[in-house]
Amino acid sequence: MSRSELDIGLKVLDHQLLDKNGRRCGNVDDLAIEGGPGEVPRVVALLVGPGYWGQRAGWIGRLAGWIGSGSKVRVEWSEVTKIDSAVHLRNDATKLGLGRGDDRLRPYVEKIPGAGR
């Protein structure tokens, strides 16, 4: 990964993730960057979930992340198929472990009449 590729990696920070069906399934909350001294740093994965907010905003981020359940999901960079105003992923959200909050609530919400209207 060259310097410009790292720039692309940094550009996706805080962007919307869309799975292969166009479902919104989280934001890019942080990046996993590898590379030691003297090496060219590379973005190897997208880090998704409130559990990573502490790394972004100290104790306020940790508090907000704790309120938001603190989940952490790692999405490999190879999952990314396209970057425009959102980051598009190769697989569907459930398979990647994304959007679990919605999946967990859905059975309850579905029981209320008119939930599909």
Next chain:
Amino acid sequence: MNKIFGLALGILAAIGGFVDIGDLVFNTAAGATFGYQLMWVIPIGVVGIIVYSEMCGRVAAVSGKAVFDAVRERVGFKAALGALVSSEVVNLMTLAAELGGVAITLQLLSGLPYRWLILFAVVGFAVIIWVTSFNWLERGFGYGGLCMLVFAVAAVKLGPDWTKVGKGFIPHITQNNPTLYAYFVIGLLGAAMTPYEVYFYSSGGVEEGWKPKDIGLNRANAIVGYLLGGTLSLALMIVGATVFLGHGIAPQHLGTIALGVGDPLGKIGLLLAIVGILFAVGGASIDTVFSGAYNLAQFCGWEWGRYRHPKGAPRFAVTWLVLLVLAMGIVMTGVDAVVLTEYAVIFSVVALPLTYVPILLVANDKAYMGRYGNGRLANGLGLVYLVLIMVVALTAIPLMVLTNAGQN
């Protein structure tokens, strides 16, 4: 035909978003306190909200991004978290004030106890939002809110001194309380440019499935909708000035504001005014509750939107339900809806820059916007208003303290 229906978004944003409880309170009170002296503030506020709504509507049409997506991308995580918390607090206060307004108008119509009507209104909204599509929500409340036009008829029928009204468009003070005057200027601007209007407007564009071809429709919506809203604001101020100024009446109750119409137009006029206020504050309740849910969902990256149905966006649906219940809790304490409105408007002014800066930045990003990026006019006006918003945001709280929230 679709284009005509499409205009409904602008009209709802205008009646429900522009003319909401904040405008009703501040415009009528400004008229009752300063006569026509503050008329000039209204066009300034209207142009500001047109400029920024057009911009964020265009961003939504071209990139599918709503305001809070842009906030998080452009100001960084920490500032965005701050913007989220402050916008949620202000939204909740505004929602509570609007719900209080709904309950007051229902009480004027039915005579039933206030707290039962709050409960009735909240349950009613939950059911209506749950079963009604976005398009029908906006059309229903938008067109119902058109009853508010009775205020324009009343303003003309009251026969104000039009020369004096005209002079009101030139900034001047004839009263010796410049601090109170400045407080009202801030309040009127804040009520005209409330942040939830752009949250709702941009997310509404995504709900409606706007594409780049709808940019003309977006522009027409913003201009027609807010000009109509601005006309109503002027009418409210004229009614306030003509009916209340000099009689020592401060319109501190929504019913008093409606009475301003009853004077020249009789019982039918009064009824139309109350129904119009009901739809306007009802529409604004929906705008604010959705704005709260849009912002949280966009910050977290959840699926969102009424167009996804509750089943497709469960966390979004649960969020607006929870916000309705929280707002109900606030109004149930018996806090005065009009006082709550004033605080909500003034606090929202402080949060304005964090909302408007990211919109301006994204609308200039050629990578997303391509040839639809801001032109010179949008950027010029955008920058002028940004400076104005900064000044307003910095002076709002000090003025509120100095004037004891407009009491002296």
